Amino acid sequence: MDWLFLTEVSLAGIGAGGLYALTGLAFVLIYKATRVVNLAIGEILMVGAYVFFGFSAGLALPFWLAAPGTLLVSGLLGAGIERTLIRPMLGENPISIFMLTIGLGSILVGLVELVWGANPLRLPEFMPTQPLFLGEAYVSPKVATAFAVASLVVTAFLILFRFWRGGVALRATASDQAAAYSMGIDVPKVFSLSWVIACMTAGAAGMLVGAIGGISPTMGVFGLSVLVVVIVGGLDSVLGALIAGLAIGLLEALAGAFLGGEYKTLTTFSLLVLVLMVRPHGLFGTHEIERL
Amino acid sequence: MDAAARSPETATSNILEVRNIEVVFNHTVQVLRGLSLAVAAGSITALLGSNGAGKTTTMKAISGLLGLENGAVTGGEILFNGASTLNVKPHTLVRNGLFHVMEGRHVFEDLTVEENLTAATYARTGASARDFDRVYDYFPRLKERRKGLAGYLSGGEQQMLAIGRALVANPRIILLDEPSLGLSPLLTEEIFTIIARINAEQGTSMLVVEQNAAMAFAVATHAYIMETGRIVIDGPTERLARDPDVREFYLGIGEEGTSRDYRQVKHYKRRKRWLS
Ligand SMILES: Nc1ncnc2c1ncn2[C@@H]1O[C@H](COP(=O)(O)OP(=O)(O)O)[C@@H](O)[C@H]1O
Ligand SMILES: [Mg+2]
Numbered sequence: 159m160d161w162l163f164l165t166e167v168s169l170a171g172i173g174a175g176g177l178y179a180l181t182g183l184a185f186v187l188i189y190k191a192t193r194v195v196n197l198a199i200g201e202i203l204m205v206g207a208y209v210f211f212g213f214s215a216g217l218a219l220p221f222w223l224a225a226p227g228t229l230l231v232s233g234l235l236g237a238g239i240e241r242t243l244i245r246p247m248l249g250e251n252p253i254s255i256f257m258l259t260i261g262l263g264s265i266l267v268g269l270v271e272l273v274w275g276a277n278p279l280r281l282p283e284f285m286p287t288q289p290l291f292l293g294e295a296y297v298s299p300k301v302a303t304a305f306a307v308a309s310l311v312v313t314a315f316l317i318l319f320r321f322w323r324g325g326v327a328l329r330a331t332a333s334d335q336a337a338a339y340s341m342g343i344d345v346p347k348v349f350s351l352s353w354v355i356a357c358m359t360a361g362a363a364g365m366l367v368g369a370i371g372g373i374s375p376t377m378g379v380f381g382l383s384v385l386v387v388v389i390v391g392g393l394d395s396v397l398g399a400l401i402a403g404l405a406i407g408l409l410e411a412l413a414g415a416f417l418g419g420e421y422k423t424l425t426t427f428s429l430l431v432l433v434l435m436v437r438p439h440g441l442f443g444t445h446e447i448e449r450l
Numbered sequence: 451m452d453a454a455a456r457s458p459e460t461a462t463s464n465i466l467e468v469r470n471i472e473v474v475f476n477h478t479v480q481v482l483r484g485l486s487l488a489v490a491a492g493s494i495t496a497l498l499g500s501n502g503a504g505k506t507t508t509m510k511a512i513s514g515l516l517g518l519e520n521g522a523v524t525g526g527e528i529l530f531n532g533a534s535t536l537n538v539k540p541h542t543l544v545r546n547g548l549f550h551v552m553e554g555r556h557v558f559e560d561l562t563v564e565e566n567l568t569a570a571t572y573a574r575t576g577a578s579a580r581d582f583d584r585v586y587d588y589f590p591r592l593k594e595r596r597k598g599l600a601g602y603l604s605g606g607e608q609q610m611l612a613i614g615r616a617l618v619a620n621p622r623i624i625l626l627d628e629p630s631l632g633l634s635p636l637l638t639e640e641i642f643t644i645i646a647r648i649n650a651e652q653g654t655s656m657l658v659v660e661q662n663a664a665m666a667f668a669v670a671t672h673a674y675i676m677e678t679g680r681i682v683i684d685g686p687t688e689r690l691a692r693d694p695d696v697r698e699f700y701l702g703i704g705e706e707g708t709s710r711d712y713r714q715v716k717h718y719k720r721r722k723r724w725l726s
Contacts (some may be wrong), residue, residue, distance in 0.1 A: 230557045249520075323568060330569035336518055337556035341615055342544030342573025444560060 165295040167415040168408060173301035175407020176308035177363055181380065182387040182399030183312060184359040190332040190394045190408065191352035194244060195256050198263035199360055200381015206232045207281070207368035207377065208270050208363025214282045221284045232361025233354045240353035245346065269377050276372035285369055311362065312400060319396065328352060332394065353397040382409070386426050390433045392443025402441060463654045464529075465491040465623050466512065466548075471526030473504075473511050473679075475519065481507045483679040484526070487657075489623065489672075491569035494644050494656045494672035496687065498663050498700060504679045505659040506553050509625045512542040512657075530623070544573040547622035552658070555612040555629060559601030561613055563592055566600050570615035577618060585614040588644050606637040613641070617648065621653040624648075630662050638662060642669055663700045667691050676698060 181203055188196045196202075210215045213224035243262060285304075290297045319325040331338040331348045339345050364373075367380055387406050391398025393395050406426055413425035433441060453578055466489040468608045473482035482503050489495045497505050502622045510516045511523050514535060530548050538546075558566050567585060571577035581722060586593035589610040595603060600611055608627055616624045629645065630638035646669045660666035667673060667687045674684040675696065 270699060315468045323572060326561070326565050326568045327572050329561055329565070333558040333560050335555050336515065337552060337558065338569070339515055339540045340513065340544075340550045340552050340556070341570040342549075342619060343569065344539075344541045344572075 162294055163415070165293075167200035168303055169292065169295060169297050169412050171408040171411025172404055173298070173305040173407070174341070174411065175340045175404035176305035176406050177367055177380075177403075178384055178387045179400045179403025180308040180311060180366075181360055181363045181384045182391065182403045183315060184356040184363065184394055185381065185384060185388045186391075186394060186399045187352050189327055189358040189388070190250075190396075192244065192349050193252070195216050195252070195259065195393070196257045196356075197256065197381070197385070198239075198266065198378075199356075199384060200378035201266040202235065202357050202371070203231070203264040203360040203364040203367065204375065204378040205235060205266050205270060206357075206364030208274055209371040209375060210362075210365045210368065211279060211281055214284070215279075222393060225284075228365060229358045232364075235361075236353040236355075236357025236378070237350055237388060239357070240350050244353070245349065248349075263378060263381075267378060270375050274375075276375055278372050280372050281365070281368045283369075283411065298370075300370045304370060307362070307366060311359065315359075321347070324348075324351070383426065387431050388440075390430055390440055392440030394444055395440065398440055398442030457496050461485045463490050464488045466602070467527075467529040468512065469527045469529070471508075471511060471528060472524045473507055473516065473521055474524045475521040477520075477522075481521075481679055482511065485562055485676065485680050486526075486630065487681060487684070489655055489657050492653055492655055493672060494646070494658060496663075496666035496673040497657060497659045497676065498666060498673060499676040501676075503676045505676065508676075509550055509627050509657070513548060513625060514543055515550065515552075523674065530560070532655045540614050541573055544619060545566060547620075548588070548625070549616045549619050549621035550625040551612050551616050551627060551629070553627035555605075555631075556609045557600040557603070557608045559599065561600055562597055563603070564596045566611055567618045570619045572621060577620075581620065583618060585617045588617065588648065588674055589614055606634075606641070607664045608726055609633065609637075609641055610644075613644070615650075618653075621654065625655065626656055626658045628659055628661060630660060630665065638665060645669060661713075 181199060184202075185199045187194060206228055210224055210228040213219045213227045214221065219227065239262065244255065244260060247258060285300045287299055290299045290302050319329060326344055327338070327343045328348055328351070331343060331345055335345060338348070367377065371377070383406065387402045388399055390406065391400070391402030406429070409425055409429060410422045413421045417425070437443075468485060470484045470486050471482055472480065474480050479485065485504070485508060487495070487497065487508075497508065498607070499505050507516070507521070510519070510521065512528055512530075512535065514521060523536055530543070535548070558569060561569065564582070565581055573580070584611055591607055592610055592614055595607065600608065603611060613624050613626070613629065626645065627688060629641050633641065633680045642665050645656065645658070648654055649669075658666055658670060667690065670687050672685070673687050673690055675690075676682060683690065683693070685693075
């Protein structure tokens with residue numbers, strides 16, 4: 159066995175896994191706060207990538223304007239979706255809301271195709287391009303940068319959830335909505351906030367994914383792998399999204415390199431089935447705490 | 451507002467007035483039919499009645515939580531501090547000093563004890579470590595377990611946490627729905643002792659719903675008894691405790707027999723006088 163090759167493939171896989179984890183976090187945030195299974199997360203990521211393209215290539219803005227601009231637009235998109243599509247549906251059958259997000263995904267693809275066309279495009283370079291070596295192993299500088307950014311954002315989240323009062327309010331709302339209302343938490347505001355933050359996160363992930371692989375209206379299929387990640391990790395578990403994200407990134411890379419590209423999906427979905435059979439709530443998903 | 455029906459005295463001394471409210475769920479099921487009650491500022495007032503009478507619904511109507519269950523106040527008026535609470539958002543009511551401790555405790559199980567308390571400070575500005583310490587003074591056991599998950603607390607400790615969350619929010623009135631639910635007599639006694647202390651020391655008004663009527667009579671100065679959506683009897687607890695009907699139908703219900711309940715009543719009266 160070629161250890162160097164194995165190491166390089168693994169590092170690339172873990173790098174990609176960082177992006178799964180980041181997008182998975184966006185998914186988990188919405189699910190945790192509002193119990194909405196948002197199947198449009200991949201398309202929201204795609205919109206983020208195109209908005210960045212619009213700012214940086216279309217308007218030729220420098221990175222330090224285009225990136226915050228992208229986050230801002232993604233956040234507004236989240237607020238808009240929550241206010242106009244999701245909130246009126248609260249209390250409806252979860253399946254209806256789930257279907258609604260599928261529809262939303264298609265609408266976003268259609269809108270992007272209207273504005274930018276269906277052909278793949280390249281984002282202007284904004285990441286370092288010098289080759290990077292960990293020991294002897296080559297690491298794509300873009301993947302390394304994306305991984306570093308994803309790790310930073312995820313860490314920031316974990317800190318906010320634990321120490322920021324708004325983060326505690328969000329977890330409280332996720333834990334017991336009626337009780338959150340009863341103690342003065344503005345629950346609709348928490349819902350809105352969770353969509354805003356989640357869509358900003360997905361937008362950031364879109365920039366990173368687009369910088370590595372280019373952008374196209376179909377790049378939302380990234381969301382499918384993310385769905386596997388959050389189901390394996392547990393729909394409401396931040397930690398689960400992190401670990402499952404890295405693991406599935408790694409697994410896909412190994413399967414692709416050693417078995418062939420067509421085995422990637424087979425391998426990840428086999429893992430999905432396996433995990434669900436052993437742990438129906440995912441690896442870290444919560445059911446109720448059994449009181450001792 | 452019909453000024454004639456309000457004597458000047460009640461207008462100034464009631465922190466909460468519920469006037470003739472009607473509550474309907476799902477546009478069809480009427481649960482409250484013209485219910486009225488008042489809580490004098492600084493008092494503990496009890497709301498009693500059998501299961502399904504509408505006590506919890508009354509509290510949700512006051513705190514604005516009915517909307518969550520597709521329920522609505524379709525008639526009457528609710529005044530907190532003289533201002534209508536109808537159409538006021540629940541979190542605004544909490545900010546104004548009205549806190550509802552829900553039936554069944556509803557602690558955030560996957561948050562720590564401390565985080566549960568933090569969540570309750572969301573509506574107010576300037577909560578400090580002193581507010582947390584005040585809670586821990588009343589409930590030292592919560593302090594010991596403040597880093598632990600609330601879901602692993604015992605039933606009694608969860609009730610303490612539920613009351614503790616009300617305390618950190620520093621409200622003017624607490625609505626307490628069945629604080630003794632599922633607790634042992636000993637724990638119930640402990641909880642009610644602290645409720646009386648909070649009322650006496652913090653001056654917090656309280657409206658308490660309680661199955662254990664004897665216990666409620668022991669701490670409350672005024673009580674309302676309701677049946678199927680309306681008040682049937684009310685008065686000072688001292689008088690109600692002597693009323694033959696009340697004795698038979700409400701105080702006699704206690705599983706362990708009337709005599710034992712009465713001893714508890716006297717015990718609590720004494721204790722309350724000593725505390726206040
Ligand atoms: N969300 C709801 N929808 C429909 N009916 C309800 C709802 N909540 C309570 N009720 C009905 O209202 C009545 C009073 O309930 P509740 O206020 O919980 O009584 P209590 O607290 O006195 O035991 C019961 O008959 C109950 O079935
Ligand atoms: Mg009840």
